[in-house]
Amino acid sequence: MQRFRTWTKTFLLFAAWDWLVTAGTIYMAERDYRAIPLAVALTAFWWFAVRLVQNDRRLLPIGLLGAGAGTALGLYWP
Secondary structure (H helix, E strand, O other): OHHHHHHHHHHHHHHHHHHHHHHHHHHHHOOOOOHHHHHHHHHHHHHHHHHHHHHOOOHHHHHHHHHHHHHHHHHHOO
């Protein structure tokens, strides 16, 4: 049960962050040049995520799945 909770939290963290950055970048890119720093924030998050996953390699697939889900959701539901 603990493993399921960890995987769920990892999935939701990655999905929420990628949704926020994707939707925010699309929204801002239509209006302002400040979309560039927002895209840089995504890179900073990935540095954090890599550190998180290095502690438990089993989190990598679920994290990538969450990131893909969040990005897809951000593209179609801003």
